Amino acid sequence: YWNIVVETHISKNNLFLTEKTFKPILNLQPFIIVGSVGSLKLLKSLGYKTFDSVIDESYDNEENDELRLKRCLDLVREIANWDHNKHIQIQKSVSEILLHNQKQLLASKRYRLTDLINAITTETLN
Numbered sequence: 701y702w703n704i705v706v707e708t709h710i711s712k713n714n715l716f717l718t719e720k721t722f723k724p725i726l727n728l729q730p731f732i733i734v735g736s737v738g739s740l741k742l743l744k745s746l747g748y749k750t751f752d753s754v755i756d757e758s759y760d761n762e763e764n765d766e767l768r769l770k771r772c773l774d775l776v777r778e779i780a781n782w783d784h785n786k787h788i789q790i791q792k793s794v795s796e797i798l799l800h801n802q803k804q805l806l807a808s809k810r811y812r813l814t815d816l817i818n819a820i821t822t823e824t825l826n
Contacts, residue, residue, distance in 0.1 A: 704732050
């Protein structure tokens with residue numbers, strides 16, 4: 701029911717999202733990211749939505765890498781203990797988020813390239 705994304709880097713000094721994070725988004729799966737502090741915050745800044753309406757995502761703010769990993773594992777255990785009916789209920793309740801995220805992923809990223817080119821051009825001219 702959930703995709704547990706184990707990112708390449710989990711240290712607080714390496715905030716970077718890979719295809720591992722975007723695979724469940726493409727496949728309409730809710731997810732937990734075992735990654736660097738601020739991974740969910742970064743996703744939100746890119747226009748994605750997360751699942752704070754159904755799970756405690758405060759692990760994303762934990763700066764201590766070991767404690768963040770422990771909190772992720774505790775959350776995974778909690779979700780694993782939900783019964784089938786609760787999983788179905790959660791899937792229905794997050795369906796709009798899943799569709800929003802997939803649409804966001806598949807949308808054109810042209811504006812990002814334009815913004816980058818403008819930023820580089822502005823920096824070069826200054």
